[in-house]
Amino acid sequence: MSRERVAQALGWLGFAWVVFIIGFYLFQGDGSIVLNNILHSFGWR
Amino acid sequence: MIGTILNNLLDLLLLVALWLFGAGLGRVVLARLGLVGSLTALERLIIGGAVGLGAISYAVLLVGWAGFLSLLPISVVMLLLLALAATQARGVLADTRAASFGISNLSRRPITALLTIIMLIAAGAALIGALAPATDWDPLVYHLAFPRLYIQQGQVFDILFDHRGEFPQNSEMLYTLALLFGRAGLAGLLHWSMAVASTAAVYSFCRARLTASRTFSTLAAAIFLTTPLTLTQATTANVDLNVAFYNFIALYAFFVWAGIGRVAAQQGEINPASATPHSALSAQHSALILTGILAGLSYSTKQSSVINGVAIALLIGWWLLRAERRGVMVVVKTLAVYGLVTLATLLVWPLKAWLASGNPFWPAAYGLFGGKAWSKADNDFQYYGYSVLYGMRYPAGTAWTELGTSQSQNLVSAYLLWPWNATMHSGTFDAGPRWVHSIGPLYLALLPISAIIGLVRRVSARSPLLLLSIYALVYALGWLFFLHHMVRFFLFALPPMAILVAAAAWLLMGKSIGEEQAPARGYAYAPIIAALLGLFVLLGAADIAYDQRGNVAVVVGSQSATDYLNLHAPGYPTLDWANHNLPANAKVLMGWGALGYYLDRPYIYAEHAPEYVGRYINRPPQDFRVRLQQLGITHIIIAYPAQFAIREVFPPGFVSDNGPYTQLISPPALPWKVYVLK
Numbered sequence: 001m002s003r004e005r006v007a008q009a010l011g012w013l014g015f016a017w018v019v020f021i022i023g024f025y026l027f028q029g030d031g032s033i034v035l036n037n038i039l040h041s042f043g044w045r
Numbered sequence: 046m047i048g049t050i051l052n053n054l055l056d057l058l059l060l061v062a063l064w065l066f067g068a069g070l071g072r073v074v075l076a077r078l079g080l081v082g083s084l085t086a087l088e089r090l091i092i093g094g095a096v097g098l099g100a101i102s103y104a105v106l107l108v109g110w111a112g113f114l115s116l117l118p119i120s121v122v123m124l125l126l127l128a129l130a131a132t133q134a135r136g137v138l139a140d141t142r143a144a145s146f147g148i149s150n151l152s153r154r155p156i157t158a159l160l161t162i163i164m165l166i167a168a169g170a171a172l173i174g175a176l177a178p179a180t181d182w183d184p185l186v187y188h189l190a191f192p193r194l195y196i197q198q199g200q201v202f203d204i205l206f207d208h209r210g211e212f213p214q215n216s217e218m219l220y221t222l223a224l225l226f227g228r229a230g231l232a233g234l235l236h237w238s239m240a241v242a243s244t245a246a247v248y249s250f251c252r253a254r255l256t257a258s259r260t261f262s263t264l265a266a267a268i269f270l271t272t273p274l275t276l277t278q279a280t281t282a283n284v285d286l287n288v289a290f291y292n293f294i295a296l297y298a299f300f301v302w303a304g305i306g307r308v309a310a311q312q313g314e315i316n317p318a319s320a321t322p323h324s325a326l327s328a329q330h331s332a333l334i335l336t337g338i339l340a341g342l343s344y345s346t347k348q349s350s351v352i353n354g355v356a357i358a359l360l361i362g363w364w365l366l367r368a369e370r371r372g373v374m375v376v377v378k379t380l381a382v383y384g385l386v387t388l389a390t391l392l393v394w395p396l397k398a399w400l401a402s403g404n405p406f407w408p409a410a411y412g413l414f415g416g417k418a419w420s421k422a423d424n425d426f427q428y429y430g431y432s433v434l435y436g437m438r439y440p441a442g443t444a445w446t447e448l449g450t451s452q453s454q455n456l457v458s459a460y461l462l463w464p465w466n467a468t469m470h471s472g473t474f475d476a477g478p479r480w481v482h483s484i485g486p487l488y489l490a491l492l493p494i495s496a497i498i499g500l501v502r503r504v505s506a507r508s509p510l511l512l513l514s515i516y517a518l519v520y521a522l523g524w525l526f527f528l529h530h531m532v533r534f535f536l537f538a539l540p541p542m543a544i545l546v547a548a549a550a551w552l553l554m555g556k557s558i559g560e561e562q563a564p565a566r567g568y569a570y571a572p573i574i575a576a577l578l579g580l581f582v583l584l585g586a587a588d589i590a591y592d593q594r595g596n597v598a599v600v601v602g603s604q605s606a607t608d609y610l611n612l613h614a615p616g617y618p619t620l621d622w623a624n625h626n627l628p629a630n631a632k633v634l635m636g637w638g639a640l641g642y643y644l645d646r647p648y649i650y651a652e653h654a655p656e657y658v659g660r661y662i663n664r665p666p667q668d669f670r671v672r673l674q675q676l677g678i679t680h681i682i683i684a685y686p687a688q689f690a691i692r693e694v695f696p697p698g699f700v701s702d703n704g705p706y707t708q709l710i711s712p713p714a715l716p717w718k719v720y721v722l723k
Contacts, residue, residue: 014553015570018490022577025486029469034588
């Protein structure tokens with residue numbers, strides 16, 4: 001694999017990590033408190 | 046209502062004046078060191094302001110310590126310093142104009158304009174909290190309470206009845222100055238201004254020392270400011286943002302010393318010709334001295350900044366050995382100069398603590414130095430027990446209110462998983478019931494990526510991002526092994542961490558930072574990363590605005606300060622009652638959760654350094670009464686007699702509503718209880 005391809009693959013891996021952390025934070029972690037507050041203030045939960 | 050608004054505006058004006066005063070004083074030092082030409086206009090204002098406010102703090106301390114803490118002597122000293130600062134007035138005004146012009150350029154591009162607007166909303170919302178009367182625990186127990194006691198006594202006296210009493214208190218000296226002139230609002234604003242100054246410093250650092258990109262610099266600044274932790278702290282008169290600011294400015298000065306700043310030179314903001322110092326010192330030597338001064342000033346805001354001083358020393362060593370390929374002797378000499386200047390700058394605080402208690406770091410390092418009014422049991426509880434109380438010993442997700450009651454967890458996994466736990470379940474790390482003291486997800490999401498990019502690409506030893514990473518790593522290890530495991534203490538290294546977060550996102554999106562080339566270009570996910578960053582910047586600003594909506598009324602004067610305090614300040618109705626009903630010569634023992642700031646009478650705390658009062662728990666109550674009489678105590682105020690068993694200090698049964706030693710005198714409706722000593 002060329003260096004460019006390795007870099008591309010690592011980039012996608014990094015992106016997956018970012019999405020995983022932010023997703024977990026928003027739905028299972030501290031962020032869920034905020035998310036609930038926001039949804040609640042719109043009357044969605 | 047108009048009166049309240051004008052009063053708050055006056056505090057804001059005084060805040061600006063104080064910063065300009067500081068910038069002028071600091072510019073005197075920068076000029077003496079011959080560094081004026083080596084810095085951009087914004088850098089001269091920020092770094093100069095840091096040095097100048099430090100000098101003002103020390104002036105208040107020295108006058109106050111000598112026992113002349115009253116309006117006239119302080120005014121005379123401030124006028125003398127002002128005369129000195131005025132010699133640089135023209136330069137400061139020119140710098141202010143140049144820096145404002147630079148910042149106004151942010152409105153030219155939609156993305157920087159949008160980020161700036163979000164930052165203005167966030168800072169504006171936090172300002173509402175800062176202008177509201179103080180109601181948080183730490184300011185009421187010591188950050189504002191000690192300054193008020195100093196002013197009452199006309200002296201910065203030694204406080205051994207609270208284990209925080211001999212901590213370095215440069216920030217509190219600024220609050221003392223504000224309170225002395227009757228400007229309590231200014232004290233809160235000073236802490237808020239440290240968030241703004243740190244944000245400006247992050248922007249300035251990125252722009253002058255990392256990259257020409259305004260967008261990147263604005264993004265890093267926005268990530269720092271909109272971290273929930275930063276904004277929450279900005280609403281209170283704590284000192285944590287002062288620590289964050291001074292730590293970062295000291296690190297900043299290291300970059301100036303290392304000569305990392307070709308960006309600014311290329312932009313023509315630094316004129317290499319004028320960078321030649323006018324003094325006998327070389328430019329590098331001058332910047333080393335500046336770094337030492339700032340590392341010393343950061344210690345003078347909090348002892349934990351020892352970690353900052355050590356991290357910078359390691360960076361100096363790294364730079365000389367790995368980047369410049371210099372010999373060990375050069376490292377030793379350079380570190381000696383840096384260390385001596387740092388020590389000389391901070392010396393007065395440990396000296397004061399040592400004279401008061403016999404321990405220069407009282408009551409820390411008790412095993413080494415001992416010290417009055419403290420014990421091994423206290424040491425174990427406060428300086429070991431507390432550090433495992435927060436976070437590490439409890440299963441992730443344990444509510445902060447349940448700390449101390451649940452099962453301990455495997456410390457090995459706790460030490461391995463803390464970045465995850467502190468991000469996802471920050472309540473366990475003393476972040477409180479909301480997410481307000483939390484750090485948000487961006488740091489865990491992006492810091493490992495900046496590390497991996499660095500490792501995979503084996504960046505050069507001179508890379509600014511590598512230097513920031515070393516600093517962040519040393520700080521994180523320091524947090525892990527030497528500090529209480531509170532998320533709040535990450536604030537002290539948050540500015541460089543925010544820059545690394547922005548950098549990781551930037552590289553991941555296929556953009557370059559200065560000489561740091563992106564690994565690859567044209568990632569399809571780049572817009573999603575940008576959107577996620579934007580989402581959290583916006584969430585941070587929206588949350589603080591939502592959080593502060595209840596404080597608008599008191600800030601614009603439609604709610605009176607007394608009504609506000611009765612509602613929000615713990616025990617305020619009791620203290621207000623005590624101020625009106627206790628005899629003028631009363632002296633109070635504050636026990637079990639009672640906070641002193643709003644009490645007009647002199648007081649000492651019972652539980653914050655129990656040895657000072659004497660541990661009478663297993664001794665005759667008569668002896669305790671004699672001890673209280675020796676201390677001049679006439680009354681006792683207790684906040685939570687039911688929740689906290691009156692132990693460690695009080696002999697059992699000593700405090701009762703109508704017993705042999707005390708009698709309850711406060712009306713039953715009041716939240717705290719006031720007793721008179723029989």
